[in-house]
Amino acid sequence: MDIRLAPMEGVTDAVHRRIHHRLFGGVDKYYIPFITPSIHRVFTTRDLRNIAPENNAGVPCIPQLLTRDAELFLWAANELADLGYDEVNLNTGCPSGTVTAKGRGSGMLRDPDALRSFLDAIFSASPLPVSIKTRIGFYDPAEWPAILDIFRQYPVKELTIHPRTREEFYKGSVHADAFAFAAAEVNMPLVFNGNLFSVEDCMALQEKYPGLPMMIGRGLIANPALGRQLHGGAPATHEELQRFHDALMDEYAREYPADTAHSRMREHMKYLSCCFAGAEKALKAIRKSTPKTYPAAAAQLFSLPLAENPGYDPDVFTK
Numbered sequence: 001m002d003i004r005l006a007p008m009e010g011v012t013d014a015v016h017r018r019i020h021h022r023l024f025g026g027v028d029k030y031y032i033p034f035i036t037p038s039i040h041r042v043f044t045t046r047d048l049r050n051i052a053p054e055n056n057a058g059v060p061c062i063p064q065l066l067t068r069d070a071e072l073f074l075w076a077a078n079e080l081a082d083l084g085y086d087e088v089n090l091n092t093g094c095p096s097g098t099v100t101a102k103g104r105g106s107g108m109l110r111d112p113d114a115l116r117s118f119l120d121a122i123f124s125a126s127p128l129p130v131s132i133k134t135r136i137g138f139y140d141p142a143e144w145p146a147i148l149d150i151f152r153q154y155p156v157k158e159l160t161i162h163p164r165t166r167e168e169f170y171k172g173s174v175h176a177d178a179f180a181f182a183a184a185e186v187n188m189p190l191v192f193n194g195n196l197f198s199v200e201d202c203m204a205l206q207e208k209y210p211g212l213p214m215m216i217g218r219g220l221i222a223n224p225a226l227g228r229q230l231h232g233g234a235p236a237t238h239e240e241l242q243r244f245h246d247a248l249m250d251e252y253a254r255e256y257p258a259d260t261a262h263s264r265m266r267e268h269m270k271y272l273s274c275c276f277a278g279a280e281k282a283l284k285a286i287r288k289s290t291p292k293t294y295p296a297a298a299a300q301l302f303s304l305p306l307a308e309n310p311g312y313d314p315d316v317f318t319k
Ligand SMILES: Cc1cc2nc3c(=O)[nH]c(=O)nc-3n(C[C@H](O)[C@H](O)[C@H](O)COP(=O)(O)O)c2cc1C
Pocket: 006, 007, 008, 009, 010, 011, 032, 033, 034, 064, 091, 093, 094, 133, 162, 170, 193, 194, 195, 196, 215, 216, 217, 218, 219
């Protein structure tokens, strides 16, 4: 099975990638969250923290760019090639208002002519093969056939489809029919992304599309052993989760100021709490914690037994 970890800005950083790869594995490729190349044509310290090869040593990674400026895309792709990457991923899926307002991410799907000229320019000069991660429309799934018709004109290395519109963000169910349409209509290699939260979800997809690569986000953050399980390995033990938590905390503390390290840990714990039975009270304590009170709040979570079916629970995120 071909399992990829979805890029999640603020969650799947280099610290997480290194530790996840070492302690759990089961992920064939890790996508680096988006980088927005600036007109100054230098990577920021934050970008470099994510993409510097020494920060991702031994971890198979694909960097992602978020821009609608073809020249800046090509500048960044050249830099990434020099750093040793062998693929670059284009983000045409980000639904955030601040991103789409600038015509980037899924905002690119609103303007087919501009998208076409952008793709003409990058595919004719990119030093690296380009893969794309996309949504199926901005407002309406009815936009999908026309968008797909644009992508199919280019030698896209892989098209990862998150079958939702921009308006749907990450909520509700995915449009399985939009993915099926692409699978039937185009020859380019596809990757599926969206709502794969459990071994069962992934197996059901594999039954429909044998061998289809799966990009998993929230499901793998909530259950870090999911990739390993899909490769036939064991579920996470209590001890492993504790070790994973402690390694993340130590490494964040080494690399970031206390406030940033604390907020990264709080974010991870929101997801990891899905591994524990009756986690609400402990999660509330973690949410309200300060860097000083965090260790006690985390210990509260780790005093709980494992959930029978650990996995991403959307309810945790709506409270
Ligand atoms: C907090 C957060 C940050 C994200 N950051 C990125 C990103 O940098 N690039 C990207 O292509 N998608 C990003 N996404 C979308 C995910 O990669 C993925 O498409 C989404 O979570 C749906 O997949 P899932 O149902 O497996 O979680 C982000 C999603 C979340 C929740």
